[in-house]
Amino acid sequence: MQFDYKRFHIDASPLNESGYYYARAKIYRRDPATGDAVEVKYSGDLGDYPSDADAIEAAQRWAIQWCDNTSG
Template identity: 75%
Template sequence: MGFDYKQFHIEASSLAEGGHFYARAKIYRRESASGDAVEVKYSGDLGDYHFDTDAIEAAQRWAIQWCDANSV
């Protein structure tokens, strides 16, 4: 699930494996000169969850916290 937050674009997702869903997020920042989105942070696995929706919500929360701590 992708959404914009502050000067970032967040892609929150889950990876289904072994009956669990692993939360993940990628965070992009737009380069002002080119307008291209540049990846600035990849979370890796953020924990496993029983439901896809729970994993995505966890990835969103992690990404928002990261953005808050790293915004200009």
């Protein structure tokens, strides 16, 4: 799932492997000069979940907290 939050773009797409969904998120910011998306943070695996929806929710929570806590 991709969405914008504050001045960031977040990709909270889980990895589906062997029946488990691994929560992970990538956070991007637009380069003001080129408009290109530049990755600023990658969560790594945030744990495994029994459903896609649970993994997405965990990744979204992590990403929003990171965005709120960073000066950006």
